Amino acid sequence: MSIVAFHACARFGLGAAPDELKAIGNDPRGWLLAQLEHPLIPAGLQHLQGGEELMGEQLKSLKRKTRDKSKMLGLFARKLYMEHTGARFAAQVQSQQPFIERLVLFWSNHFTVSIQKGKLVALVNLYELQAIRPHVTGYFKDMLLAVCQHPAMLYYLDNSLSLGPNSVAGNRSGRGRNENLAREILELHTLGVNGGYTQQDVIALANIITGWSLDNDGDGPIIRYKFKRQSHEPGEKLFLGKRFAEGGEQEGIDALTMLATHPSTAQHIATKLARHFITDNPPPAAVAALARSFLDSGGHLPTVMRTLIALDESWLYPLAKLKNSYEFAVSACRLTGIIPTAQKAVNGLEALNYRAFNASSPAGYDDIASTWSAPDAIMKRIEWGHRLALHLRGGTNPMQLAQAGLGDALSDATRQQIQRAPSGADGIALVLASPEFQRR
C-alpha cells in the first residue's frame, strides 16, 4: 500500500526524497528497522570541529574583559554555527537514514540546549553530534549521562557555576548552589513535572551534581567537562527517598542511572514519543505499551522504537501531525533535490522565522499543531515554497513531483489544483503548500 509507504516516509522519516517511496516498496516497517540496525553518521558531519576551542576562547575573553577580541570571537562563533547548522541541514536533506535523523532531532529537542545563551553558538551542533547522536540507538541512561556531562548543557543550565554550600570552593568564595540543571533534569529530561519529586529532591540532586563543571583553565583554549571535587557538596544526600553516601562524581552517575530507569521517566518519555510519532493527543494504550517497553528493556531505545513500529496505532493516523518549520524546510529540499549552501540554509530557515537550536526555554519546541500553525507562519511557508519553486532549474514536472513526494496520499483536491496551475513553478509551489505536504 503506497499510503503506508508514504506514512513511513513522512511520519518516521523526513519526507520523501524523489525515489524513496519506490525504494520502500511494500515493506515500510522493514525499511525503518534496517535503519535502526545500522545507524551511520552522515559524511558531512564527520569532521565538524572547532567549537570547543572557540567557545573556550570566548569564555576566557569574557573573563579577561578583552572587548575587541570578544567581538571578533563572536563573529567567528556565529560563522562556525552557520557552517555546522548548514552541514546538518544538508546532511538531513540527503540522508538515506531519515528515521535516524528524526530521532536525533527528537532527542536533541528533548535535551534542549539553546543559543538564546549566545556563547553556545559555537558548540551547539557539536553537542548534538557528541551527546545525542551516538545514543539514539543506545540506552537512554547513556544519553542522559552524556548530556549532563557535556559542557554545552553544564553551561546552558548554569551547573558549571554551582558550588556545594559546604564544599571547599563554596566556603572559600561565598558563592553557592544553582538548582537550574537539577530541576530541569527532573522536570524536563526524566521524571516529568508530575513524576513525583519535591523541592527537597531538586535541592538534593543539585547537591549531588555539584562539581560537574567545566575545565577551561590551563593554557589550552578548549572547553571540556571536569569533575571539580572542591566544588562538590560533601556528605550524604537524601534523594527520592534513597540515601546517597558521599561518593564524589559517582553520586551523580548513580542518581542519573536511577532516574533513567524510573517508571515516571518511562511514562514521560513514552508520552513524548507517542505525541511525536502518533498524534498530538497520544492514545493512552500506545503510551502504556511504549512505557512498558522502556521499563522492561531498561531504557533501550531501539527496543522502544521496535515496539513503536509494531503498534497498530502508529499506522492508523496518516497526515495527523503538522510539520514544524524545520521539518517543512528539510522535506521541501529533500523532495526537490535542492541542497543549499550553509548560508542559504540558515537564511532559508530565518525566512520561516526559525533558527536552529533557538528554543526559548529548556523545554524545547512544542510538538503540537497549534504551535506551528499561527496564520503568519503558514503564510510564510506558502511564500517560502513559492520562492523555492522559482529557484528550481530545468523542467521539474509538478505532477511527477507530487506523485514522488506524496504517493497515494495525494488527494483529488490537490491533484486538481496542480493540474490547473498556470505555470510549472506555481504547480511545484502548490505541491509544497498542499495539506499533504504541510502535514506528516
Next chain:
Amino acid sequence: MSMILSRRSFLRVAAQTGGAAVLQSLLPVRFAFANTPGDARLMVVILRGAMDGLAAVVPYGDAHYADARGPMAMPQHDATLINLDGYFAMHHALKLLAEMFQRKEMVICHAVATPYRSRSHFDAQDLMENGTATPHALTTGWLNRAVAACKPSPDAMAIGSFVPLMLRGPAQVGSWAPNLLPDVDDEFLSRVARMYDNDPLLHSALTSGQELRSMESGKDKNPGGPRAFVEMMRKAATFMAPEKGAHIATAELGGWDTHAGQGLDNGRLAGNFAVLAEGLNAFRQGMGEAWKRTAVICMTEFGRTVHGNGTGGTDHGTASVAFLLGGAVNGGRIIGDWPGLKTLYEDRDLMPANDMRGVFKSVLHQHIGLAEETLDAVIFPDSANVWYKDKLFS
C-alpha cells in the same frame, strides 16, 4: 494551599450568595458599557521566564529589604532607582515606564501571582494563559475566550511567530512576524485555499494570514535578539492604532530566567528591563491618538527567590509584579496588598498577596465591557471570588 487574598483590596463573596447581583451592588462604581469593545484596545505582553519583580519595582522602604535580598539588594541612590511613592522605586533601566507612572498612565500590582504554587515555567505559563487554577486544564486561553465573548468580536492577533495559548481558542485570530519573503499573488492563494477546503486548521490559518497581509506595507527587517521586541511593538501599534485594525493583541519578551549573573543596577536583567521599557514606549508612541483608549498588561508566570542564590542570580519564586499601562488607565498608583519582606513564602519567595486573575478580570470588565458573570463562568472559570474592586480606568 489557600490563596492569601487581601481583605482591603479584593472583594470576597461568600460561596453561598449569588454571584453577579451581589457583586454589582458591592462594586463601588457602576460601569455603564458606553465603550463598545470596538473602541478599546488591549495589548497583553507575556514576559516568559519568571521576571524578578522585586528588582523591577524595589520596595526600598521595607525595613527588611536589604537583609532579605542579600546579594541581590540594589544599591540605593538616584542613579539606580527612581522613587515612585516614597516606599517603592523603579529600577532605573525602566525609566520610560517610571515616566508613564508619573504621568498617571501606569498602575503597578506588586506581590501578585496566579494560583500556581509549584515552580515549573511550562506549567505556570500554561495556567497563566489558560485562565484556570490548573495547568493543562484547557487547551484554550482566557484572552481568546474573551474575544469570543464580545459581541461583536474584535479583531485579535498575536505579534510573533507563534500564537500563545492565551490567544488560542474558538475565536479566529491573526498573527504577524517580520517577513523577508516576497508576497505571492491572490490567484495563487485562491488555489491554495481550494486545496485547504478539507483542512480546517490550514484553511483558517490561511484566511487570517491573508487578512493581515492585506494590512501590511513594505518589507521588514528581521532584527535578531531581544531588540526584536522593540520593532515588534512598533509594528504592533501600526496594526492596533487604526479604527479598523486589531484591537486585541499579544506580544512576548523572554530572557527573564536569571539563575546566574543577574546583575544589579546594570547587567543582564537591567538590559532586559531597558528593552521592555523601550518596546512599551515605542508602542505608546505608535498608538498616537488611540493611546488614550489603550490598555497594556504585562505579566510573568511567577517571580524569583528573594535572596540571591550562590551564582549571582535568583531561582524560581512565587509572587512578582504586573504592570497595567495605557492612556485609559487611572494610574500613578501601586495597587494590591503589600505583604512585606519580613515573612517569606516557604521561607524563600515574596508572598503571593494578590491574584493576578483579579486584575485581568477587572481590565476585561472595566475596559472591554465584559459582564462579571461571563468573566466568572467562561473566561476565568473557578474564580468567582477573585475580583479587583479598584477603579482601574479613568
